[in-house]
Amino acid sequence: MGSGFKYYINDLRKKHNGQFPSREQLKGKLKASETIPEAKQEEIVMHIDMDCFFVSVSLKKHPHLIGQPVAVTHSKGNSSLKSGDNFNSFSEIASCSYEAREKGLKNGMFVGAALKLCPELKTIPYDFEEYKKTAFALYDKISQYTLDIEAVSCDELYADLRSLVNECRIDVIELITMLRKEIFEETGCTCSVGLGKNRLQARMATKQAKPNGQFSLLNADVEAYMKDIPIKDLPGVGPNTSHHLNQLKLETCGQLQNLPAQILQQTFGKKFGDTLQMMSRGVDEKKLVFEQVRKSVSVEVNYGIRFNEDHEVQTFLKQVAEELSKRLKEIGKKGKLLTLKLMVRAKDASIETAKFMGHGMADKSSKSIALMSSTDDSIMILNNVLKLLTSFNVPPHELRGIGVQMSKLDEDKKESRLIEMFKKAAEKPSTSNTSRPKIELEKFDLPTIKPQKSSPLKKRGRPSKFANANKSSTVTSVSDMFHSKKNTQAYFKRTVEKLDPEVLAELPPELVDEILKEYQIPEEGGVEEESNGSSMTNEVPNKKESSEDNVFLKEGWRSSLHFLLETEDEASLLNIIQDAAQLVRLKELDVLYIAMRFLHRIITDEDKERSKAFYNKLAAAIQIEMLKVFSSKLSIPKEFNVPGELLES
């Protein structure tokens, strides 16, 4: 939801016509600025933070609880709706009222612990719909006056008031007083507002203002103000940094202000060391970001992960891959770097976790793989995730958390790595099949997956260091987290079914099926006959796959191809397609590239519908083979698309 508002602001800015009608009303309503006779060039940063947002929103529906210690949590223990208390609850407090904070309660605390501090605490449930409505009311209100907004989350934002204040010539304190009043009227919730010359100052001012107040550091001696601020109150300083600072006997910003830079750099690194010192002086060079660019998308589940068998993990990953694919498509992005993150039960952690179904003590690790071209395709994601999973060699029952992340999103429309390779290969003068340089593709080979028979995870992996671990620890599966009851094999068929039309020639699904039948591609795409386990390597294809007769690999292949095309004989055309598919299996992608470029040229020169149809069919067959071999499709440059009907027969 938080990131949603960043893109909401992007949208508003894009659609905006440059006019803010609401600004007109301000000019008469607020007293003119006394301190700003001329336009100021410095940033005027405002930071708005709603006061204990979740609680405030819920209190609108539970007004009788106003003024009492209240917390929003999953737990129903001591609920205002249901009687009965639970001092052992491990449910976490998402947000608590200021009355509760006075008793020492904090966000993130367990309900059990909170009840010991404050037995009269009332808990209320989440209300996500209402959070959303309220947050939109907040953003829409601010947007009336300015779109120089950096959204932080659903209840927090920065805005640069420079243009607003300069245009209207209004007093900025009057302005924020009015804004707070209007926000309360629109949302029914109070907020706190801070002002400063940069985002850090604005943020520190808000801290001072809370709750339901406002504070400005615009005209303050900021360095002096910062002197007494505890370093741990600086944004970006968490538990770990605080611990290191304690060991250095450093507590307040004043102590940092004139410290030799090396001391902080030694402990925290050059960049963060410098940042700490600058912050201690109230300096923050980072400008507000009004146009956000998403850098990654991920799906992580670190709760309720309990598996016994490999196929359960695979099924789960399939659902995670589909969810990730869905999210990528929602934002219209594709990604090229796929990361699998695992949480594995720590060696000495008990099987039963303290928190029900929690991950307990766990080791985190991650591995990533660079895809050949950016994708949002769930099958491609799944195949590569399974490949990564295999390389971890973790037995299913030790898993406690699973996450899949896609990054390197749609990098400024650069051509895919594969196309780059193609072009490179095509530039090489020699095309003879003996001296041609090989493209390195070893790391992209797709594991053969046979869920029906035995687990690829077990079969392909080296002996696991967990081999002797207890196998009877499973409590339950979480597959219904994503509400799917499909069996494990489903996705193998979809490798074929899902071969999407967009890739090349807008292929209708029936045609894909037709191609499959016609060219004897097995229904379970990607599942090869595995004679003795050796097919997982990049071995040279067997006798049946002999490349001796491959038309593309012979001297004079250009004229041969031309001849075969001229005949328009079904068998000849079929032969071309089969040989092209073989090139994919042989990983002779550079040859394939040159050949396709050649075919494309002569076919567009000829301008025959039948030839175009053939070209499209050939391209489709190549993509199917690509999916099987590399679990990745070729991105074909636009200029290689051939418009036209598909071959009927």
Add this chain to the structure above:
DNA sequence: ATCCTCCCCTAC
């Protein structure tokens, strides 16, 4: 010298 991968830290 720069990029890449894996990881940690932090905000919310």
Add this chain to the structure above:
DNA sequence: TAAGGTAGGGGAGGAT
């Protein structure tokens, strides 16, 4: 029962 997920910044050390 009780229930964190999502994203960005940056460092260490190896790879290019």
